[in-house]
Amino acid sequence: MRFDVVTLFPELVESVGAFGVTRRAAEQGLYELHCWNPRRWGSGAHQAVDDRPYGGGPGMVMQYEPLAAALAAIREADPGPARVIALTPQGRPLDQAAVRRFAGLPRLALVCGRYEGIDERLLESEVDEEWSLGDYVLSGGELAAMAVIDACVRLLPGALGHDDSATQDSFTEGLLDCPHYTRPEVVAGRAVPPELLTGHHAQIERWRRREALGRTWERRPDLLARLAPGPEDAALLDEYRCLRRDAAGGRNGDD
Secondary structure, eight states, rough: EEEEESSSHHHHHHGGGHHHHHHHHHHHHSEEEEEOOGGGGGGGGTTBOEOTTTTTTSSSEEEEEEEEHHHHHHHHHHSSEEEEEEEEEEEEOOOOHHHHOOOHHSSSEEOOOOTTBBBBHHHHHHEEEEEESSSSSSBSSSSHHHHHHHHHHHHSSSSSSSTTGGGSTTTSSOOOOOOOOHHHHHSTTEEEGGGSSOOHHHHHHHHHHHHHHHHHHHHHHHHHHHHHOOHHHHHHHHHHHHHHHHHHHHHHHOO
């Protein structure tokens, strides 16, 4: 997979490939990362890429020409088609379904906004999709682009140490992930759930599914509503609720 990123801060974006999973994946040749600074096509002695907004107001707006020239250079650099994504606060909130789709593409071009935003004509004519990390504003699109790259790379075959790691992540099946535990067996008086110590794979998987459903119900009921659990999941969720009520009752009785 190839990533081409249009950014005023290429060193920042390139750092996503310097550590952990993304570094190992790059060393294995699973993806390429190329950064394109639009200042190369900026105007004047300072290679300006921004100007005052029409209609007045604070801040500056990224100009059409430098960004369009950077995207043209990206297209010329490789014959493979590139899906152009702009990272802006006005974009749809990024989710795992979008990441899976991106990871299945041969090439992504990511445009990092800055200042007050990007000239709308560039978004209309050169960009295929706009995405955001969430309902908040960052100083620029670089961190969002890095998040997209990291999320996509971990889905590439061979990127993770275990083939099942990505399939068990939160959101893969529309649920949050279940809790995880490691040694020692007891920490600060808290023990590992006994189901995980049985060695019974079916029982362990049942516990994990129940906990994932319960955690999603507690923390992200919107996800659970979209999932529409079937009878087996509904029974597991009822069991989770009963266990939580019993545990809460036990704590109250101890007070």
